[in-house]
Amino acid sequence: MGIQINGQTDTITAIDGGLTIQGADLPTASVTNLNVSGVTTTATLRATSIVGVTTAGITTAYIGSVNDGPISGARNRIINGDMRIDQRNAGASVTANDGVIYTLDRWAANDNSDGSFTVQRSTVAPAGFTNSLLCTVASADTSLSNQQFAYISQIIEGFNTGDLNFGSADARTVTLSFWVRSSLTGTFGGSLRNGDANRSYPFTYSIAAANTWEYKTITIAGDTTGTWATDNSAGIGVFFGLGVGSATSGAAGAWTAANRVSATGATSVIGTNGATFYITGVQLEAGTVATPFERRSYGQELALCQRYYWKNSTGFTASGRNTTTCTISGLFPVQMRTAPTITHVANYTVFFASVNAFTATGIAIATGSDTNGFHLDSVNLSGTPGVALCGTTYPGSGLAFSAEL
Numbered sequence: 449m450g451i452q453i454n455g456q457t458d459t460i461t462a463i464d465g466g467l468t469i470q471g472a473d474l475p476t477a478s479v480t481n482l483n484v485s486g487v488t489t490t491a492t493l494r495a496t497s498i499v500g501v502t503t504a505g506i507t508t509a510y511i512g513s514v515n516d517g518p519i520s521g522a523r524n525r526i527i528n529g530d531m532r533i534d535q536r537n538a539g540a541s542v543t544a545n546d547g548v549i550y551t552l553d554r555w556a557a558n559d560n561s562d563g564s565f566t567v568q569r570s571t572v573a574p575a576g577f578t579n580s581l582l583c584t585v586a587s588a589d590t591s592l593s594n595q596q597f598a599y600i601s602q603i604i605e606g607f608n609t610g611d612l613n614f615g616s617a618d619a620r621t622v623t624l625s626f627w628v629r630s631s632l633t634g635t636f637g638g639s640l641r642n643g644d645a646n647r648s649y650p651f652t653y654s655i656a657a658a659n660t661w662e663y664k665t666i667t668i669a670g671d672t673t674g675t676w677a678t679d680n681s682a683g684i685g686v687f688f689g690l691g692v693g694s695a696t697s698g699a700a701g702a703w704t705a706a707n708r709v710s711a712t713g714a715t716s717v718i719g720t721n722g723a724t725f726y727i728t729g730v731q732l733e734a735g736t737v738a739t740p741f742e743r744r745s746y747g748q749e750l751a752l753c754q755r756y757y758w759k760n761s762t763g764f765t766a767s768g769r770n771t772t773t774c775t776i777s778g779l780f781p782v783q784m785r786t787a788p789t790i791t792h793v794a795n796y797t798v799f800f801a802s803v804n805a806f807t808a809t810g811i812a813i814a815t816g817s818d819t820n821g822f823h824l825d826s827v828n829l830s831g832t833p834g835v836a837l838c839g840t841t842y843p844g845s846g847l848a849f850s851a852e853l
Contacts, residue, residue, distance in 0.1 A: 544567060555601070599688060650697065757851070
């Protein structure tokens with residue numbers, strides 16, 4: 449028999465339950481859900497996109513895209529999805545017990561329940577990964593009110609999601625995939641949400657076995673309505689519920705014009721004292737198929753994280769202003785999302801003329817800070833720098849710069 453592809457007829461012959469394709473190269477085409485295991489081909493498969501294709505048996509393939517996305521990287525919209533980067537805490541545990549805190553890079557935790565949970569980078573991970581994000585319930589809340597919740601989340605910048613065309617008739621389908629493990633079993637919930645918190649898609653997934661890594665994939669048709677940012681503000685938020693009251697949970701599997709961070713009836717991790725929840729390998733990509741986790745080098749991933757947070761580990765230029773103040777300035781390693789909030793996280797030493805050392809115990813913001821660098825005053829120096837001296841701060845100067853969403 450013959451098969452016609454883009455106007456060209458090639459021969460398909462059945463041999464011992466397999467197929468042999470004979471003829472000239474298969475011309476450029478879009479190939480979807482094609483399983484070619486056990487196929488022998490004397491032609492070359494050429495396609496602008498291959499979606500859901502099992503490629504065993506293809507000797508040569510020219511692929512223009514994977515899952516309707518780029519083939520050479522930038523498929524995953526999640527940053528630090530494998531949980532390697534932890535600039536703030538370097539693996540130390542932090543407690544979420546009242547409001548949003550940032551934990552591992554780009555990952556926030558929020559808890560307004562009557563309980564609390566800790567978050568830290570863990571070395572417990574599935575094969576192929578070295579780290580995970582671990583949540584441990586430190587104090588349980590067994591009866592959440594409708595307004596209470598506990599969750600972890602990542603808010604993706606609009607510049608990184610604009611091509612998904614959410615809020616239009618051309619909205620693209622996306623697939624969320626991740627590895628998860630918990631001491632609890634049952635149905636768990638999460639959601640996608642826009643930056644204005646008035647469009648949400650609650651979803652569910654199941655954990656069948658306690659303390660066992662399981663791989664999950666969730667495919668979501670893009671939202672054709674609502675407002676979705678395409679600039680440096682909040683684009684798409686990805687939420688994983690750890691116990692969410694009725695006010696911010698909703699029916700799974702459909703877009704809704706409301707603020708939802710989980711699905712109705714999902715397991716409440718915060719409701720069990722000592723319960724654990726691990727997650728890693730989080731990927732959000734365009735298309736209907738979950739592709740293998742996109743691995744970037746440590747340096748690449750760190751640079752992506754530093755657009756949103758940078759904890760200084762290098763020296764800065766300093767000049768004395770008076771007996772208690774010096775001015776320091778520097779450039780950021782990458783352009784930050786917006787002019788950052790600067791905090792003094794530890795005392796640091798200022799060296800002048802490479803001889804005299806003074807300890808700074810605070811900062812006062814001066815003019816000139818933007819997305820590329822900063823200019824500020826270090827105050828409360830324990831010494832007399834003098835107005836004419838110049839020097840550098842000691843590496844690891846105790847300054848943190850945040851431009852989180």
